[in-house]
Amino acid sequence: QSALTQPPSASGSPGQSVTISCTGTSSDVGFYNYVSWYQQHPGKAPKLMIYEVTKRPSGVPDRFSGSKSGNTASLTVSGLQPEDEADYYCSSYVASNNWVFGTGTKVTVL
Amino acid sequence: EVQLVQSGAEVKKPGESLKISCKGSGYNFPSYWVAWVRQMSGKDLELMGIIYPHDSETRYTPSFQGQVTISADKSINTAYLQWSSLKASDTAMYYCAREEQQLATFDYWGQGTLVTVSS
Numbered sequence: 001q002s003a004l005t006q007p008p009s010a011s012g013s014p015g016q017s018v019t020i021s022c023t024g025t026s027s028d029v030g031f032y033n034y035v036s037w038y039q040q041h042p043g044k045a046p047k048l049m050i051y052e053v054t055k056r057p058s059g060v061p062d063r064f065s066g067s068k069s070g071n072t073a074s075l076t077v078s079g080l081q082p083e084d085e086a087d088y089y090c091s092s093y094v095a096s097n098n099w100v101f102g103t104g105t106k107v108t109v110l
Numbered sequence: 111e112v113q114l115v116q117s118g119a120e121v122k123k124p125g126e127s128l129k130i131s132c133k134g135s136g137y138n139f140p141s142y143w144v145a146w147v148r149q150m151s152g153k154d155l156e157l158m159g160i161i162y163p164h165d166s167e168t169r170y171t172p173s174f175q176g177q178v179t180i181s182a183d184k185s186i187n188t189a190y191l192q193w194s195s196l197k198a199s200d201t202a203m204y205y206c207a208r209e210e211q212q213l214a215t216f217d218y219w220g221q222g223t224l225v226t227v228s229s
Contacts, residue, residue: 001171003154034214038155045205045222046155051215089155093214097143097169101155 004029004090004102011108012080020105022073022090028100030071034093037066037075041086049088050075077107085109112136114144114206114220121226122196129192130223132206139187140164143209145216146180146191150202160209161189196227 005023012018022029022037029035035053038046048057050066053073063078073092077084090102117131132144145160159170163182170180182189189206204223207216 032214036215038216042152045219046207046216047219048215048217051210051213051217055213057217087152091155091216097160097209098171099145099157099214099216101147101157103154 001028001094001098001100004092004100006088006090006102006105008103009106009108011110012077013110014080014082016080017076017078018080018107019074019076020088020090020107022075022092022102024071024073024092024100026071028071028092028094029068029073032093032095033068035066035068035073036091037064038089038091039084039086040089046089080109082109112208112218114208114218116204116206116220116223119224119226121228123229124198124227125195126227127192127194128196128225129190130204130225132189132191132220134187134189134208137208140184143211144182144189145207145209146178146189147205147207147216148174148202149205149222152203155205158191158204163187163189196225198227198229200225201227 037050040046053068054066140163146158148156158174159180161168163184206220208218210217
């Protein structure tokens with residue numbers, strides 16, 4: 001199973017929006033509505049930000065939103081804050097208790 | 111409060127064995143799958159395998175099958191990842207994570223265990 005494809009970097013100024021794509025195949029992202037997004041600050045563990053494509057866990061700001069079209073999922077961060085600067089990884093369920101992660105995107109707040 | 115607490119950083123030589131741990135608390139540990147995820151040099155996350163502590167059913171990602179052993183002791187709410195003969199290429203950060211089965215996502219993560227293998 002190949003890693004999902006994400007752009008290496010994305011950036012925006014405070015208050016702006018940034019959207020990160022996550023491209024898979026018809027066997028993972030395109031087949032299952034089990035796409036998650038994780039935020040990882042340097043030296044920290046990943047933190048769940050979005051699950052089941054669009055849902056936010058309790059405590060995650062509503063500035064974070066997810067969507068999917070075909071084999072590509074997206075994470076949008078609206079109203080960028082300095083603390084949003086981090087690495088973001090997508091993942092998709094691929095059956096039989098197996099998951100594939102994305103290649104990661106570094107978000108920079110300018 | 112759900113927590114996964116991992117054992118501390120390790121420095122080992124090639125060929126040595128190692129077992130790292132992940133202790134869960136704040137939830138019914140046996141009833142949730144626990145995954146091990148590798149991150150090399152702060153880059154890609156890779157799922158190594160996943161275990162169901164209730165009956166120790168384990169599934170490995172093909173690239174890690176035979177390279178590591180995942181186990182669990184439900185009596186002490188702890189999952190393990192072990193190597194019988196480390197290689198320099200095993201140097202990485204290792205995370206455990208709880209799978210929320212109904213949501214097919216990893217909702218809680220351990221703090222990570224850094225394993226360094228160097229002669």
